[in-house]
Amino acid sequence: MESNAETDSLKRVFGLPTLVIYGVGDILGAGIYAVIGKIAGLSGSLVWASFLTSMIVAALTALSYAQLGSRVPQSGGVACFIHRAFRTDWLSILVGWLMFCTCLVSMATLSKAFAGYLNAFAPVIPDWLIVLALFSGLAFVNFRGMQESSALNIFCTAVEVSGLVIVILVSTLFLIGGTAGAGNPVASSVANQPATGWIAIAQGAA
Structure with a gap:
């Protein structure tokens, strides 16, 4: 019985560094590139x-997941946590489907943003074709296996973090150089904007 259980179990290809990189990429997300203008x-x-x-x-949220993951070490994520807490099947199924729908909305938003950025370099390619090619490529990598998916995730996270680091460095040099201030019309217009209130802050955070 033990040998069959070992044979049927999934192969472990994720180590601690891989999981940390996965978490960093998931927390940062590509949304910061897609909706930064709308937030501003x-x-x-x-x-x-x-x-x-x-x-x-x-x-x-991260602290909550860390606590729940250590207390309920089972696969299933938030649906498993809800089922353990309330012992109700329909509620855990509902939460699982809501999480699934959230992922679909996020994928749609990011794919649309990806198509918009790529159109800046190749305007002749229609958006639907870019989105179709993107999802086809991701599906191919996922079907290849978790090791290939992990390698792609590490690459994308490295590109994402590198872009943010470049933005931070350029912004820091811009501020240290003294080019931001009264002589800069962009900085002046932003600084003179009236406070938008907590409602707008909450909308931007959402």
């Missing part, structure tokens, strides 16, 4: 407060 439009000069609010919520 909603929050104005208080866009930093929206990011701070999101950071606090994400930290609380």
Whole structure:
């Protein structure tokens, strides 16, 4: 019986470094490249407060998942946590489907953003073809196996983090160089914007 259980179990291809990189890529997400303009439009000069609010919520969510994962070491994620807490099948199924729908909406948003960015370099390619090619490529990698998916995730996370690091460095040099201020019309217009209030901050964080 033990040999059959070992044979039927999934092959472990994720180590601690791989899981950490996966978590970093999942937490950062590509949404920061896709919706940063909309967030700034909603929050104005208080866009930093929206990011701070999101950071606090994400930290609380991560701590909650860490606690629940250590207490309920089973596959199934949040649906398993709900079932263990309330002992109700329909509620755990509902939460599982809601999480699935959330992933679909996120995938749709990011694929649309990817098509928009790629159109800047290849405007002749229609959006639907770019999205179709993107999902076909991702599906192919997933069907190949978890090891290939992990390698692709590491590559995408490295590109994503590198882009953010470049933005941070350029912004820091921009501020240290003294080019931001009264002589800069962009900086002046942003600084003179009226406070948009907590509602706009919450909208930007969402």
